[in-house]
Amino acid sequence: MSDDLYREQILEHYKNPHHFGELPDADITQEGDNPLCGDVITFYLKLDDGRLGDVRFRGRGCAISQASASMLTDLIVGKPLQQLKTFPTKDLLDELGIQISPARMKCATLSVNTLRVALNGDVPEED
Amino acid sequence: MIQTRALNAEAARADFPILGRRVNGKPLIYLDSAATSQKPAVVIDTMDDYYRRYNANPHRGVYAISEEATAAYESARQRVATFINAASPKEVIFTRNTTEAINLVRYSWGRANIRPGARILLTEMEHHSNLVPWQLLAQEVQATLSFLRIDDDGLLELEQLDRQLEGVQLLAITHQSNTLGTINPIKAVAEAAHRAGALVLVDGAQTVPHMPVDVQDLGVDFYAFSGHKMCGPTGIGVLWARRSLLESMPPFRGGGDMIKRVRLNEATWNDLPWKFEAGTPSVAEGIGLGAAVDYLTQFGMDRVRSHEQTLVDYALEKLQEVPGITLYGPRDSELHGGAISFTLANIHPHDLATLVDREGIAVRAGHHCTQPLMDRLGVAATTRASFYIYNRVDEIDQLVSGIQKAQKVFA
Ligand SMILES: Cc1ncc(COP(=O)(O)O)c(C=O)c1O
Numbered sequence: 049m050s051d052d053l054y055r056e057q058i059l060e061h062y063k064n065p066h067h068f069g070e071l072p073d074a075d076i077t078q079e080g081d082n083p084l085c086g087d088v089i090t091f092y093l094k095l096d097d098g099r100l101g102d103v104r105f106r107g108r109g110c111a112i113s114q115a116s117a118s119m120l121t122d123l124i125v126g127k128p129l130q131q132l133k134t135f136p137t138k139d140l141l142d143e144l145g146i147q148i149s150p151a152r153m154k155c156a157t158l159s160v161n162t163l164r165v166a167l168n169g170d171v172p173e174e175d
Numbered sequence: 176m177i178q179t180r181a182l183n184a185e186a187a188r189a190d191f192p193i194l195g196r197r198v199n200g201k202p203l204i205y206l207d208s209a210a211t212s213q214k215p216a217v218v219i220d221t222m223d224d225y226y227r228r229y230n231a232n233p234h235r236g237v238y239a240i241s242e243e244a245t246a247a248y249e250s251a252r253q254r255v256a257t258f259i260n261a262a263s264p265k266e267v268i269f270t271r272n273t274t275e276a277i278n279l280v281r282y283s284w285g286r287a288n289i290r291p292g293a294r295i296l297l298t299e300m301e302h303h304s305n306l307v308p309w310q311l312l313a314q315e316v317q318a319t320l321s322f323l324r325i326d327d328d329g330l331l332e333l334e335q336l337d338r339q340l341e342g343v344q345l346l347a348i349t350h351q352s353n354t355l356g357t358i359n360p361i362k363a364v365a366e367a368a369h370r371a372g373a374l375v376l377v378d379g380a381q382t383v384p385h386m387p388v389d390v391q392d393l394g395v396d397f398y399a400f401s402g403h404k405m406c407g408p409t410g411i412g413v414l415w416a417r418r419s420l421l422e423s424m425p426p427f428r429g430g431g432d433m434i435k436r437v438r439l440n441e442a443t444w445n446d447l448p449w450k451f452e453a454g455t456p457s458v459a460e461g462i463g464l465g466a467a468v469d470y471l472t473q474f475g476m477d478r479v480r481s482h483e484q485t486l487v488d489y490a491l492e493k494l495q496e497v498p499g500i501t502l503y504g505p506r507d508s509e510l511h512g513g514a515i516s517f518t519l520a521n522i523h524p525h526d527l528a529t530l531v532d533r534e535g536i537a538v539r540a541g542h543h544c545t546q547p548l549m550d551r552l553g554v555a556a557t558t559r560a561s562f563y564i565y566n567r568v569d570e571i572d573q574l575v576s577g578i579q580k581a582q583k584v585f586a
Pocket residue numbers: 209210272273274275302304305349351352353378380381401544
């Protein structure tokens with residue numbers, strides 16, 4: 049794990065997020081926010097025969113929250129929905145590849161928590 | 176008698192053990208005193224001494240150390256009363272913090288007095304602790320809330336004050352905004368409120384630690400503040416109120432110490448101030464607050480204020496030169512206490528706070544418990560730097576260079 053919170057890859061995702069935008073024909077639109085920090089993310093999910101056919105997101109907030117959403121879209125696009133319903137937070141944190149302090153954990157996990165709500169309804173967050 | 180002492184930040188720093196600490200390999204630059212101040216050794220030692228030498232439940236024992244504890248605790252109350260120029264120590268109720276002091280008024284005075292359909296007037300810049308209790312009371316008794324607006328400099332718009340005070344039973348207002356730094360003209364506003372028949376509660380969490388406060392001169396009815404923001408410990412705060420009001424109010428919590436005589440089905444209340452202090456109090460914390468008051472008194476609060484005003488002038492000047500910065504709150508340091516909020520284009524406050532933390536600089540990022548104010552400013556969060564007696568101008572230079580470094584990372 050790198051201890052550099054703002055390593056190049058994260059800044060790159062923040063400045064040029066992947067799958068950024070909206071899907072006009074989305075099957076699921078889900079907004080998530082983190083009132084403590086004011087981070088906001090909206091996912092647009094297009095389903096395709098039991099898989100996530102396509103994904104876009106829009107958002108506003110700190111580099112960690114927005115880069116993590118961008119990274120998450122790369123990890124989930126094309127995957128079976130059954131698998132995504134229980135997408136492990138740890139996989140996203142591994143992808144971020146940095147030590148997240150407790151104070152910033154909410155920022156790092158906003159995207160995956162929003163995805164979980166999108167696919168399962170309002171279930172309690174994973175610990 | 177407390178010896179007076181010149182206020183020199185460099186000398187004052189030596190009184191605060193924590194300021195010798197390094198964070199991330201750098202000397203700690205603490206710019207978050209609006210959240211909680213650091214503690215001088217004399218406060219820590221005074222509390223330590225209580226636990227080591229005369230720890231006992233006050234007001235209850237007839238033995239020597241209980242009497243010593245009672246005397247120290249009540250002497251702290253006396254010194255707090257002098258510090259804010261209360262007419263009597265009976266008007267100084269010890270609470271846990273500002274929040275509890277405000278809630279005491281909500282439960283005791285508010286429930287007994289606020290009538291259905293009455294209005295409670297607040298401002299857009301209130302800390303959640305001077306907003307949510309009134310939301311809850313308004314729901315409970317069917318009262319309504321209304322708000323004084325702010326202008327783009329973060330000053331209250333008071334042209335319509337008299338009209339806005341019609342039908343108002345309570346004006347609850349902060350003396351200084353913890354987010355904008357705005358110092359409100361409490362004396363004038365309180366006069367107008369009284370003319371309209373309203374009582375005035377002031378949230379003094381950001382003023383008692385930083386400037387002279389004379390509750391009688393201000394002419395208000397309730398005044399709340401916290402020990403931990405004024406060099407004292409957590410767990411102790413103050414509600415000051417006019418004695419006649421306190422006499423008329425029902426108790427807040429029931430239990431030990433707040434009673435005179437208890438029978439199975441009824442009780443009578445203790446005298447002021449103990450009527451409002453049920454249960455074993457925060458003894459060490461109260462004594463610690465007394466030591467904090469003595470510590471601040473040696474400098475004099477007018478000098479604390481002028482030291483911070485110098486820092487605010489310097490910080491406003493240096494920060495406004497930073498490209499892409501937006502500063503909130505008044506530009507005139509006469510109206511601006513020692514807390515400055517800002518945002519940067521392209522860098523979220525949390526990212527900035529994390530990056531300057533690498534340089535050992537502690538600033539606050541977020542909504543500062545003023546979400547409605549964030550909505551008014553049209554931002555989700557700001558970064559806030561706040562000052563106290565131990566801060567130096569070169570720490571502001573360090574902050575500015577920390578911001579510049581962060582801007583390079585995000586360039
Ligand atoms: C203006 C203001 N009011 C109220 C409070 C609440 O103080 P406490 O948390 O000590 O109750 C604070 C500080 O957090 C404050 O800055």
